[in-house]
Amino acid sequence: MYDLVIHGGEVVDPGAGLRGVMDVAIENGRIAAVGPDLGSQPTREHLDATGNLVLPGLIDLHTHVYHGATYWGIDPDPVAWHTGVTTWVDAGSAGATTWPGFRDWCIRPARTRILAYLNIATSGLASATHELAHLDNMDVSLCARTIEANREFLVGVKVRMGAPDVNPHGMEPLHRAIEAATRVGLPIMVHLGMSPPSMDELVGALRPGDSITHAFNGNTMRMIGEDGVIVPSVARAWDAGMIVDIGHGAGGFSFLTAEALIGQGRAPDVISTDLHQLAVNGPAFDLPTVMSKFLALGMTLDDVVERATTRPARVLGRHDLGTLRPGAHADVALFKLDDGDFAFYDVRGIRRDGHSRLRNTRTLVGGRVLPSLPPTPPALWMTPSYLQTRIAQAGHVPDGYVWPYGNLD
Numbered sequence: 001m002y003d004l005v006i007h008g009g010e011v012v013d014p015g016a017g018l019r020g021v022m023d024v025a026i027e028n029g030r031i032a033a034v035g036p037d038l039g040s041q042p043t044r045e046h047l048d049a050t051g052n053l054v055l056p057g058l059i060d061l062h063t064h065v066y067h068g069a070t071y072w073g074i075d076p077d078p079v080a081w082h083t084g085v086t087t088w089v090d091a092g093s094a095g096a097t098t099w100p101g102f103r104d105w106c107i108r109p110a111r112t113r114i115l116a117y118l119n120i121a122t123s124g125l126a127s128a129t130h131e132l133a134h135l136d137n138m139d140v141s142l143c144a145r146t147i148e149a150n151r152e153f154l155v156g157v158k159v160r161m162g163a164p165d166v167n168p169h170g171m172e173p174l175h176r177a178i179e180a181a182t183r184v185g186l187p188i189m190v191h192l193g194m195s196p197p198s199m200d201e202l203v204g205a206l207r208p209g210d211s212i213t214h215a216f217n218g219n220t221m222r223m224i225g226e227d228g229v230i231v232p233s234v235a236r237a238w239d240a241g242m243i244v245d246i247g248h249g250a251g252g253f254s255f256l257t258a259e260a261l262i263g264q265g266r267a268p269d270v271i272s273t274d275l276h277q278l279a280v281n282g283p284a285f286d287l288p289t290v291m292s293k294f295l296a297l298g299m300t301l302d303d304v305v306e307r308a309t310t311r312p313a314r315v316l317g318r319h320d321l322g323t324l325r326p327g328a329h330a331d332v333a334l335f336k337l338d339d340g341d342f343a344f345y346d347v348r349g350i351r352r353d354g355h356s357r358l359r360n361t362r363t364l365v366g367g368r369v370l371p372s373l374p375p376t377p378p379a380l381w382m383t384p385s386y387l388q389t390r391i392a393q394a395g396h397v398p399d400g401y402v403w404p405y406g407n408l409d
Contacts, residue, residue: 059089081363099146118156178207215268253290285397296355
């Protein structure tokens with residue numbers, strides 16, 4: 001007997017080759033079967049998904065969810081239930097000495113799944129920046145030992161490269177992150193900021209399977225040259241297996257860069273949000289919004305879904321996530337693909353209009369529907385940016401979004 005059958009929806013799981021109106025059966029927290037007329041089998045509960053897209057639970061490969069103890073962290077559960085994100089991958093909020101609190105206070109109590117890259121800086125991102133100011137804060141041995149003791153949760157090593165994060169240390173933080181990751185056989189994720197160091201230096205040091213995030217940014221450390229053409233060293237590293245992740249955030253996504261790269265046949269490997277205190281109120285907002293920006297850029301629905309499900313699961317080495325294949329975790333996201341006129345913004349306020357927007361209607365983790373939760377107020381140290389205020393005043397926000405900063409006038 002199935003525990004639950006989701007019936008009547010259009011399944012979209014490009015990684016598994018599943019596309020069309022069919023049922024999804026769930027048993028013991030796992031996908032039991034996908035096919036027609038499964039609801040005719042003995043079933044404890046039915047969920048009518050007619051008119052909805054039925055997607056694997058989304059995987060957001062770059063987030064910051066160490067809430068209550070870091071500058072950037074948000075509580076993921078009040079966002080997850082209405083966005084379809086069932087696996088959050090924290091990108092270096094915790095380092096070795098701040099990791100136990102993150103694991104015990106945030107990861108274990110969460111309704112959704114949280115995995116993490118461990119910051120090469122032992123303090124992680126307790127403050128806004130400068131975690132790499134002192135070489136003594138980059139303990140390779142302690143980073144590796146912490147990962148070895150927590151492989152259930154930790155998926156790699158994170159390092160933020162670029163001024164002012166690296167200060168006078170140049171490439172040394174990156175070298176230490178790679179050394180720690182090599183010891184434990186895992187990849188690294190590299191934040192692209194402002195040069196120096198140069199992109200040539202940075203990508204030349206990476207190994208296949210390592211990721212760059214904020215990859216489609218408009219800063220000085222970017223993938224395209226002044227002529228709008230992809231930098232040759234970046235193209236070589238990408239073709240050799242480097243992972244290119246969006247990491248939208250508050251400073252990491254440019255429509256101009258995205259248009260240039262997609263126009264050269266260089267769509268991203270992974271679409272992620274870099275969701276944190278400065279991004280959750282726009283212009284990133286959430287993963288469906290960032291995915292919808294790539295629909296507006298001309299990518300197909302299947303390609304966009306794959307880059308928020310199958311592709312990040314592959315980066316994580318977790319073939320039991322981001323798919324509706326039988327045996328996978330029963331993480332499922334129901335969406336409407338709304339038609340209309342929608343305005344989207346990058347981090348510099350450049351606007352692009354689209355005619356489709358993904359809107360989540362139900363999110364299930366382990367076969368259970370996530371309950372609705374009120375939004376968490378912004379941290380006391382956060383104030384809205386001019387761009388956030390302008391977007392909210394124009395009403396160019398996701399359906400159901402509530403402005404948290406008081407009067408907009």
